[in-house]
Every structure is written in structure tokens, then in C-alpha cells.
Amino acid sequence: MFKKVLVANRGEVAVRIIRTLKEMGIQTVAIYSTADQNALHVQIADEAICVGGPKPQDSYINMKNVISAAVLTGSEAIHPGYGFLSENDLFAEMVGDVGIKWIGPRPETIDLMGNKEHARNEMRKADVPVIPGSLGYIHTVDEAREVADEIGYPVLLKAAAGGGGKGMRFIYKPEELKENFENAQAEAEINYGDHHMYIEKVMLDCRHIEMQVIRDQFGNVVCFPERNCSLQRRNQKVMEESPASSMTPENRADMIDVVTKAVNAIDYENTGTIEFLQDQEGNFYFMEMNTRIQVEHPVTEMVTGLDLVRLQVLVAAGEKLPLTQADVQIKGHAIEMRLTAERSDANFAPSAGKVDFVFLPTGGPGVRIDSALYSGDMIQPFYDSMIAKLIAHDDTREEAIAKLSRMIEETTVSGVSTSQDFQLEILKDQGVLNDEVTTKYLENVFMPKWEAAQAEKEEAAE
Incomplete structure (x- = not known):
């Protein structure tokens, strides 16, 4: 069993994870931004280390700083909680590369299931029922229109990467498609650095x-x-x-x-x-x-x-x-x-x-x-x-x-x-x-x- 685990998160989920680790007799390490130096998760952990400024990109999702904190404190594993870096396959891979255990699935699994279109294809292979939609990425409005016409409106445009509603648009009729596609694709690029889209049928009253x-x-x-x-x-x-x-x-x-x-x-x-x-x-x-x-x-x-x-x-x-x-x-x-x-x-x-x-x-x-x-x-x-x-x-x-x-x-x-x-x-x-x-x-x-x-x-x- 691990002797020391770093919790790569903040707020209620960090507190919740730290409590279980303590009950298991495992030493806990909290990370925090300069804005969170007095946060509860910092106060209850056995150790705490600052990983950067208040903006998430400077601290909680700064991969090098988080891994450095784990190495410096002698942490044997990292629990990512949810949000931030929890579904970042590159970060999970970097954690393994420095000899620290990732408390979660393998990086290649995160990558596979984190891309919604790849995940859909994998589930089809496993005979899991999948919502009707595109069989691959949608790159242009014309491709989107072709799929939408085939499966019928309303449809749902979704960014292939990411989650939480970003890069997502409900399209109820053909004339709404062009503007919404362009806006959703731009939003996906800004939030995930990935412009790939896919379409699925909107299932009503579900x-x-x-x-x-x-x-x-x-x-x-x-x-x-x-x-x-x-x-x-x-x-x-x-x-x-x-x-x-x-x-x-x-x-x-x-x-x-x-x-x-x-x-x-x-x-x-x-x-x-x-x-x-x-x-x-x-x-x-x-x-x-x-x-x-x-x-x-x-x-x-x-x-x-x-x-x-x-x-x-x-x-x-x-x-x-x-x-x-x-x-x-x-x-x-x-x-x-x-x-x-x-x-x-x-x-x-x-x-x-x-x-x-x-x-x-x-x-x-x-x-x-x-x-x-x-x-x-x-x-x-x-x-x-x-x-x-x-x-x-x-x-x-x-x-x-x-x-x-x-x-x-x-x-x-x-x-x-x-x-x-x-x-x-x-x-x-x-x-x-x-x-x-x-x-x-x-x-x-x-x-x-x-x-x-x-x-x-x-x-x-x-």
C-alpha cells in the first residue's frame, strides 16, 4: 500500500479524498495556488505545497509544477479527483514516467474514452447500444448537414474532446446549422485546442x-x-x-x-x-x-x-x-x-x-x-x-x-x-x-x- 499520496485538486473533492487517505493510514500532500493558501484542504493535509498563481493554468493544471510537488514530497501516487487534470492523458503519462502511480485508468484509456467519437466507435465494436450519429469526425458545415439530413432533426453538435457543455449546440432545423457549427467548433478550439466535432441524434423526452x-x-x-x-x-x-x-x-x-x-x-x-x-x-x-x-x-x-x-x-x-x-x-x-x-x-x-x-x-x-x-x-x-x-x-x-x-x-x-x-x-x-x-x-x-x-x-x- 502507498505510504504517501498527493491530491492534485482543491475544494470539497480534495477534502473528501484526504479524509479517506487518512483513514487508510496514508500520509497526504495537498497542492494549492497562492489564492488557496488558507483553504481547508491545505489545513487538513499532512503536508502542503504551493504550485503557482491563482489562475488554474498557473497552478492546478500546471503539469510540471504538480509533478515537481509530488517528486519533492516523496509522494508515491497522485489522486486527481475530478476536473483539472483528472482526464488529461498526457499528465497521467508524465506521472508514470517519473515513477509515481496514477490513481485512475491508464493514459491510453483516458485518451481513447476522452475523445467522444473514438469512444462511440469502441462501444459499437463491443456491441454497446450507441445513440445514432456520425461515424467519424465532422470537419465542415456541409458534412454536418449531410449527417443531420440522414439521421433527422433535431441533432446535437458536440466537441469530440472535452466535456461540461463546451462546444455543444442543439440544432432544431437546417437553417440553424451553419452559424451554430462555426460557433461550437470555435468554442471547442478555444477550450480544448481541438476543433474536431461529431453529431448525434437528439433523443427527446429522455x-x-x-x-x-x-x-x-x-x-x-x-x-x-x-x-x-x-x-x-x-x-x-x-x-x-x-x-x-x-x-x-x-x-x-x-x-x-x-x-x-x-x-x-x-x-x-x-x-x-x-x-x-x-x-x-x-x-x-x-x-x-x-x-x-x-x-x-x-x-x-x-x-x-x-x-x-x-x-x-x-x-x-x-x-x-x-x-x-x-x-x-x-x-x-x-x-x-x-x-x-x-x-x-x-x-x-x-x-x-x-x-x-x-x-x-x-x-x-x-x-x-x-x-x-x-x-x-x-x-x-x-x-x-x-x-x-x-x-x-x-x-x-x-x-x-x-x-x-x-x-x-x-x-x-x-x-x-x-x-x-x-x-x-x-x-x-x-x-x-x-x-x-x-x-x-x-x-x-x-x-x-x-x-x-x-x-x-x-x-x-x-
């Missing part, structure tokens, strides 16, 4: 269902209960839950078979998540694979009682998985919502500054808060706006929603604006309560009502 999986170097595979991540704003997940009520035991068994087949086909190692779209008939189709731990992994941990980060570390250290598929049981229901430092009443503008006071409701059964927030903390303008994840677990979905609502109501953060009111309204929405949510529900149904309510408040205040 749910976003994903399954986390782990595979060790001996070929043992364990799949975890699926997560429903359909509630999304601007292609970003807002709420995640497990299990998905739209999944029957037969659906779940089929998905486990497909995911197992997929990871075996690419000789995957460590944990990852395969994301699917599920139609109204229960059929599911491969979208992409994230080759890392995910933001929403706590809901999986809550319904299984397993520590996924611990399993990651064990597999990276060359050990066999200490459990089999039969050991994974679903216990109750878990829901997660992301608290962000944003002004939800002002088109979700970011809110940075000093946190004067914070209270997060950490007590009671089935309550979990993943956060690095504390009174006196500084919310920096350089990083993602998420400041906490609130996770509730109970016997049923209804009870979990009630618990999560109570948790959000109790949450108090002063000094910066948060998405607290927005989250509460979501949990009161009848469509959400009835679990009638598809990937476009928030955008097409909830947001118009929310925006109208905000406009009424502004008028009343004038």
Missing part, C-alpha cells in the same frame, strides 16, 4: 442515467447502482439521485451486463462512469464515459455503504477488489444537490468574496455534507462555483427529498450569494416530486416559471 463501475488489474468488475442525473441546466447536472425510479430490475441487470462488457472490451482499470440516455420505453444508449471519480459519487456511497475512493486506492495499489457484484446491494434512496456561490436571482452570476458565517446541517441519520467551506473562507473567482454538496439518504425517495429540503432550509451562508433558494424551489416542484423529469425539464418547464417569479419580485421591489 433521462440521463449513468452507472459507475470499477475494474481491477485482474479483470474483476463491480458495477454500482445507477444514478439519475436528468435534472440539468446548461448541460450541467443540478440534482443526482440513486437508484433511478425509471429502472426496472431487468433494466438494471441489462445495464450491468452492458457496462461490464464495455470495460472488459477496453481493458479498463480503476473506476469510471458510463453515461446513457434512456428513452420512454426503457431502452438506453451510450453517450460517453468519464474516466474518473464523479461529483455525484456520494449518492452511490450512501445507497451501498461503500467508500469508492478507498476502492480506487486499493485497485491502484495493485490489490484485488475486496467485493463482488453480489456484495453490492441497494439500501434506500439518496439525493444530492450542489450548493453554488451564484446569484440565482441574477441569471446565476458568480458570487465571490469572504464568507462571514457558515452553518451546514451535518447532524442526523442519512445526512452528508461534502464541503471545504468555513467561516472566514474566501470564495475565489478563479474556480468552479460549487461550494458544497448536500446529500440526503432515507428509506424512500419521498423521505430523502423531505430530508434534503430540511437540510437546505437550515443551511446558512453569509457574505456571498448562493443557490439555496433555487434548490428549495426545485424540491417543491411537482414534476420533480413526481419524478417526471427528463433532460430538458429544467430548461423547458421549470426555468420559465422560475424566471417569471424572479421578474415579479423585481417589479414588487421597485
Whole structure:
């Protein structure tokens, strides 16, 4: 087992990883930017080393500086968390080249599955159902038009590299194609240094269902209960839950078979998540694979009682998985919502500054808060706006929603604006309560009502 691990991240995910490493008796090393010198992950790690200035490119994604920090501190492994360098195959390769273990899949696997078109082709070879779309890269508007005409509108343009909604455009009719293609391609080039695009059919009234999986170097595979991540704003997940009520035991068994087949086909190692779209008939189709731990992994941990980060570390250290598929049981229901430092009443503008006071409701059964927030903390303008994840677990979905609502109501953060009111309204929405949510529900149904309510408040205040 490793004696010392460097955590190449910040915020709540760095704190969460450091806690498990400490419980495993492993020494921890935090990295930080000059803006984060007083951050919680820096305070709780056994060692901490500055890797550069406040901008991510100068620190958290400065590959040479991060690797130098690992070498200087004698770290035997690097855990990347999610975001930043977590799906950078070059960085993973550089880590291995200096004799440090990467807690994640092999660099060539990250490269393969990180390119969405290559991933789709690989899944087709493995007989995994894939959303209809282009069979290769789309380079020009004319090529895009030809594929769109063949599969039918609406279509979704996607950057082959990267994720998080960048370089993505929904096209509902032919006349929208040219301008959107050029804009999406330019955005992909700016964000990923890669202009390659592909097209897939837009599947309407679908749910976003994903399954986390782990595979060790001996070929043992364990799949975890699926997560429903359909509630999304601007292609970003807002709420995640497990299990998905739209999944029957037969659906779940089929998905486990497909995911197992997929990871075996690419000789995957460590944990990852395969994301699917599920139609109204229960059929599911491969979208992409994230080759890392995910933001929403706590809901999986809550319904299984397993520590996924611990399993990651064990597999990276060359050990066999200490459990089999039969050991994974679903216990109750878990829901997660992301608290962000944003002004939800002002088109979700970011809110940075000093946190004067914070209270997060950490007590009671089935309550979990993943956060690095504390009174006196500084919310920096350089990083993602998420400041906490609130996770509730109970016997049923209804009870979990009630618990999560109570948790959000109790949450108090002063000094910066948060998405607290927005989250509460979501949990009161009848469509959400009835679990009638598809990937476009928030955008097409909830947001118009929310925006109208905000406009009424502004008028009343004038």
C-alpha cells in the first residue's frame, strides 16, 4: 500500500479524498495556488505545497509544477479527483514516467474514452447500444448537414474532446446549422485546442442515467447502482439521485451486463462512469464515459455503504477488489444537490468574496455534507462555483427529498450569494416530486416559471 499520496485538486473533492487517505493510514500532500493558501484542504493535509498563481493554468493544471510537488514530497501516487487534470492523458503519462502511480485508468484509456467519437466507435465494436450519429469526425458545415439530413432533426453538435457543455449546440432545423457549427467548433478550439466535432441524434423526452463501475488489474468488475442525473441546466447536472425510479430490475441487470462488457472490451482499470440516455420505453444508449471519480459519487456511497475512493486506492495499489457484484446491494434512496456561490436571482452570476458565517446541517441519520467551506473562507473567482454538496439518504425517495429540503432550509451562508433558494424551489416542484423529469425539464418547464417569479419580485421591489 502507498505510504504517501498527493491530491492534485482543491475544494470539497480534495477534502473528501484526504479524509479517506487518512483513514487508510496514508500520509497526504495537498497542492494549492497562492489564492488557496488558507483553504481547508491545505489545513487538513499532512503536508502542503504551493504550485503557482491563482489562475488554474498557473497552478492546478500546471503539469510540471504538480509533478515537481509530488517528486519533492516523496509522494508515491497522485489522486486527481475530478476536473483539472483528472482526464488529461498526457499528465497521467508524465506521472508514470517519473515513477509515481496514477490513481485512475491508464493514459491510453483516458485518451481513447476522452475523445467522444473514438469512444462511440469502441462501444459499437463491443456491441454497446450507441445513440445514432456520425461515424467519424465532422470537419465542415456541409458534412454536418449531410449527417443531420440522414439521421433527422433535431441533432446535437458536440466537441469530440472535452466535456461540461463546451462546444455543444442543439440544432432544431437546417437553417440553424451553419452559424451554430462555426460557433461550437470555435468554442471547442478555444477550450480544448481541438476543433474536431461529431453529431448525434437528439433523443427527446429522455433521462440521463449513468452507472459507475470499477475494474481491477485482474479483470474483476463491480458495477454500482445507477444514478439519475436528468435534472440539468446548461448541460450541467443540478440534482443526482440513486437508484433511478425509471429502472426496472431487468433494466438494471441489462445495464450491468452492458457496462461490464464495455470495460472488459477496453481493458479498463480503476473506476469510471458510463453515461446513457434512456428513452420512454426503457431502452438506453451510450453517450460517453468519464474516466474518473464523479461529483455525484456520494449518492452511490450512501445507497451501498461503500467508500469508492478507498476502492480506487486499493485497485491502484495493485490489490484485488475486496467485493463482488453480489456484495453490492441497494439500501434506500439518496439525493444530492450542489450548493453554488451564484446569484440565482441574477441569471446565476458568480458570487465571490469572504464568507462571514457558515452553518451546514451535518447532524442526523442519512445526512452528508461534502464541503471545504468555513467561516472566514474566501470564495475565489478563479474556480468552479460549487461550494458544497448536500446529500440526503432515507428509506424512500419521498423521505430523502423531505430530508434534503430540511437540510437546505437550515443551511446558512453569509457574505456571498448562493443557490439555496433555487434548490428549495426545485424540491417543491411537482414534476420533480413526481419524478417526471427528463433532460430538458429544467430548461423547458421549470426555468420559465422560475424566471417569471424572479421578474415579479423585481417589479414588487421597485
